[in-house]
Amino acid sequence: MHTFIQSSALPPRKMMASAVGLAVAALAVPAQAESPDVTQLDIITVKDVREQGYKANESASSKYVKPLLETPQTVTVVTKKVMEEQQALSLRQVLSNVSGITFDAGEGGGGSGDKINIRGFSANSNMQIDGLRDSSQNNRTDTFNIEQVEVLKGPNSVFGGAGTTGGAINQVSKAPKLRDFAEVGAGIGTDNYHRLTLDANKTLDDVGVDSAFRINLMAHENEVPGRDEVDRQRFGIAPSVTIGLSEQTRATLSYFHQTDDNLPDYGLPARDGKILPGVDSESYFGWRNLDEEKIQSDAVTLKLEHELSDTVRIENQTRYSRVDRDTTISAAHVNTDGLAPGRYTPAGPQAYRRDAQTELWVNQTGLTFEFDTGALKHDMLVGGEISRETYDLTASNNGLDFTGINYELANPPGVWNGPTSANFRGGKDAELDTRALYIFDTITLAPQWDLSLGLRHDWISGEALLTNVDRTTGAISAEQVHSSDQMFSGRAGLVFKPADNGRIYLAYGTSFNPSAEALATSGGLPRGNGAENLAPEKNNTWELGTKWELMDGRLGLDGALFRVDKTNAREKDANDDLQLAGEQRVQGVEVGLTGELTEQWKVFANYTLLDSETLKSAAAPQTGGRSAEGQPLGNTPRNSGNLWTTYELASGLEIGYGARYVGSRYVASDVDAKIDSYWLHNAMASYRVNEALSLQLNVNNLFDEEYVERVRGRPGTDTRSSAVELGDGRSAVLSANYRF
Numbered sequence: 001m002h003t004f005i006q007s008s009a010l011p012p013r014k015m016m017a018s019a020v021g022l023a024v025a026a027l028a029v030p031a032q033a034e035s036p037d038v039t040q041l042d043i044i045t046v047k048d049v050r051e052q053g054y055k056a057n058e059s060a061s062s063k064y065v066k067p068l069l070e071t072p073q074t075v076t077v078v079t080k081k082v083m084e085e086q087q088a089l090s091l092r093q094v095l096s097n098v099s100g101i102t103f104d105a106g107e108g109g110g111g112s113g114d115k116i117n118i119r120g121f122s123a124n125s126n127m128q129i130d131g132l133r134d135s136s137q138n139n140r141t142d143t144f145n146i147e148q149v150e151v152l153k154g155p156n157s158v159f160g161g162a163g164t165t166g167g168a169i170n171q172v173s174k175a176p177k178l179r180d181f182a183e184v185g186a187g188i189g190t191d192n193y194h195r196l197t198l199d200a201n202k203t204l205d206d207v208g209v210d211s212a213f214r215i216n217l218m219a220h221e222n223e224v225p226g227r228d229e230v231d232r233q234r235f236g237i238a239p240s241v242t243i244g245l246s247e248q249t250r251a252t253l254s255y256f257h258q259t260d261d262n263l264p265d266y267g268l269p270a271r272d273g274k275i276l277p278g279v280d281s282e283s284y285f286g287w288r289n290l291d292e293e294k295i296q297s298d299a300v301t302l303k304l305e306h307e308l309s310d311t312v313r314i315e316n317q318t319r320y321s322r323v324d325r326d327t328t329i330s331a332a333h334v335n336t337d338g339l340a341p342g343r344y345t346p347a348g349p350q351a352y353r354r355d356a357q358t359e360l361w362v363n364q365t366g367l368t369f370e371f372d373t374g375a376l377k378h379d380m381l382v383g384g385e386i387s388r389e390t391y392d393l394t395a396s397n398n399g400l401d402f403t404g405i406n407y408e409l410a411n412p413p414g415v416w417n418g419p420t421s422a423n424f425r426g427g428k429d430a431e432l433d434t435r436a437l438y439i440f441d442t443i444t445l446a447p448q449w450d451l452s453l454g455l456r457h458d459w460i461s462g463e464a465l466l467t468n469v470d471r472t473t474g475a476i477s478a479e480q481v482h483s484s485d486q487m488f489s490g491r492a493g494l495v496f497k498p499a500d501n502g503r504i505y506l507a508y509g510t511s512f513n514p515s516a517e518a519l520a521t522s523g524g525l526p527r528g529n530g531a532e533n534l535a536p537e538k539n540n541t542w543e544l545g546t547k548w549e550l551m552d553g554r555l556g557l558d559g560a561l562f563r564v565d566k567t568n569a570r571e572k573d574a575n576d577d578l579q580l581a582g583e584q585r586v587q588g589v590e591v592g593l594t595g596e597l598t599e600q601w602k603v604f605a606n607y608t609l610l611d612s613e614t615l616k617s618a619a620a621p622q623t624g625g626r627s628a629e630g631q632p633l634g635n636t637p638r639n640s641g642n643l644w645t646t647y648e649l650a651s652g653l654e655i656g657y658g659a660r661y662v663g664s665r666y667v668a669s670d671v672d673a674k675i676d677s678y679w680l681h682n683a684m685a686s687y688r689v690n691e692a693l694s695l696q697l698n699v700n701n702l703f704d705e706e707y708v709e710r711v712r713g714r715p716g717t718d719t720r721s722s723a724v725e726l727g728d729g730r731s732a733v734l735s736a737n738y739r740f
């Protein structure tokens with residue numbers, strides 16, 4: 001019998017096999033002595049699933065047909081264990097464990113949400129959930145239904161489609177398991193932190209084969225540490241059921257729902273990467289009685305799996321998702337020109353409303369099989385996917401008039417007491433269609449040599465209806481724009497096996513960024529001089545790396561040298577027209593150590609060196625700026641590193657320590673302004689009271705470091721400053737977990 005349900009990407013271990021075998025033998029021997037007609041029982045091997053620690057052995061994506069040790073690519077996996085020990089609740093908090101990742105601040109035009117850079121390049125459109133595209137511009141605020149997060153570094157279009165210049169991010173959802181359990185979690189902390197969760201799993205013994213049901217619930221509220229009453233509230237529910245239709249076939253149906261009600265925060269006014277003098281870091285530069293962020297996310301996924309034989313397997317996933325975001329946001333930009341020192345007038349969008357709806361239909365099918373051609377062994381995956389994404393946006397503002405009004409930088413009002421009037425500012429109605437075919441093959445050339453090959457072809461077409469309002473006359477106009485591209489992507493890697501526990505590899509990969517890449521994220525296409533019809537940007541990477549498993553496989557050590565080249569970056573010339581004229585390069589080093597140093601001591605650590613450079617640029621420098629040529633990329637620190645480690649002092653008592661370093665980085669490649677480097681320190685202590693109850697205390701940002709986490713890529717001027725968004729201040733959370 002085939003057992004389908006296991007913890008995602010968790011290595012099973014045999015438990016009690018010897019004991020069961022001896023027990024069966026002990027029962028059989030005396031019975032055989034009494035009667036020659038005894039019925040011989042088969043020996044049963046009972047398997048349990050070891051709770052996953054820091055080290056993941058496999059990717060949850062079916063496109064990776066080999067274990068991570070055999071994969072010629074840098075893949076960093078943040079497991080559920082790490083997330084639980086850190087109380088990492090948002091995707092941004094989880095990704096803070098991975099060096100080489102930075103975050104951009106929200107933009108009025110593109111909307112707030114997760115804006116992530118990997119190896120210096122944007123990954124905004126390179127989000128996946130369970131291997132399926134998840135491209136809406138959204139704040140991914142909670143991990144209550146996430147098993148692990150995988151960061152796949154390097155140009156990766158062969159796996160993820162358009163984009164993936166620096167890499168892609170795959171969130172792996174929790175799924176039903178073949179054991180009964182229920183866990184209730186509760187937390188209380190500083191900044192009005194309150195949290196309740198439930199994770200319950202029940203095997204369905206009378207339904208099909210190896211069937212089970214699981215449900216995850218979450219209710220949460222808190223204020224942002226270090227900010228003046230910026231609050232967050234959310235609720236989520238995620239049921240899923242797996243039905244074994246036969247020993248060879250199973251179906252998993254899952255539903256995800258989450259609502260968020262937040263006070264949006266665009267940070268603090270800044271100039272040249274520094275907060276303006278006189279600004280208190282806790283001040284709020286929006287309008288509490290006008291600004292709001294309401295998000296509702298829903299997704300339904302059906303996954304079908306069938307084993308045609310011992311060597312052939314087919315998998316199909318279909319998902320419908322919808323994200324509704326109704327946000328009213330005020331930029332933290334200010335105008336100080338001509339005003340007395342310490343005074344300002346708001347600049348940039350104020351009480352600007354964006355009511356957006358994103359819908360996605362996606363289907364992905366993959367066929368994996370093993371076969372031999374002569375002396376060569378093949379592990380192959382052939383598949384395809386098709387998706388349709390729509391984006392519908394209505395924009396308006398509240399008509400705030402600041403004529404003759406100015407405020408103290410040290411004491412922004414935070415509440416608007418003047419008149420308001422709703423003004424339609426335009427809209428976007430966009431549609432993005434994607435089709436793709438792909439094939440992967442890992443060929444065993446010899447006992448010590450593997451060759452991994454991948455090829456993908458994408459067809460991408462998009463169109464958008466843009467409604468605009470003339471700010472002077474109020475006249476409304478509409479414009480229809482179209483874009484279509486098709487492109488091959490490839491990846492090849494040669495793996496050498498000098499030992500059973502070690503691999504050395506050399507890999508090459510390509511990716512592309514079409515004009516319509518962010519169409520379903522922002523609703524727009526590049527504009528000006530036929531920019532929507534420009535050919536895709538092209539990227540390639542070389543990576544030389546090694547991976548080793550130490551301490552009987554409990555500890556993983558990996559390192560890589562890499563070079564990423566973008567050969568035709570889009571840039572605006574002196575006439576403000578887009579052209580494919582830029583060349584950018586990021587090269588560097590990645591090192592990671594993950595797993596158990598001893599039975600009591602665990603570690604999750606990584607370091608990245610990024611040597612970035614604009615090799616060629618036709619873009620005109622910003623006001624007061626410089627040519628970008630020869631300069632590092634914006635928001636790309638040369639050095640960054642992360643450490644999380646825990647040690648069991650005594651039975652049930654464990655302590656943990658975390659550190660994060662991000663080096664200084666330029667605000668943008670064509671200005672001298674830089675963001676300061678920073679160190680963060682976190683601590684944890686946990687105590688297992690008994691088999692059912694455990695307690696945990698987390699203190700984050702121990703020394704209350706004030707640091708810039710998210711950067712807007714403009715230096716700012718006197719008439720309109722830039723803005724930066726700070727990371728969370730010091731906080732403490734006490735949580736309890738009861739398992740039954």
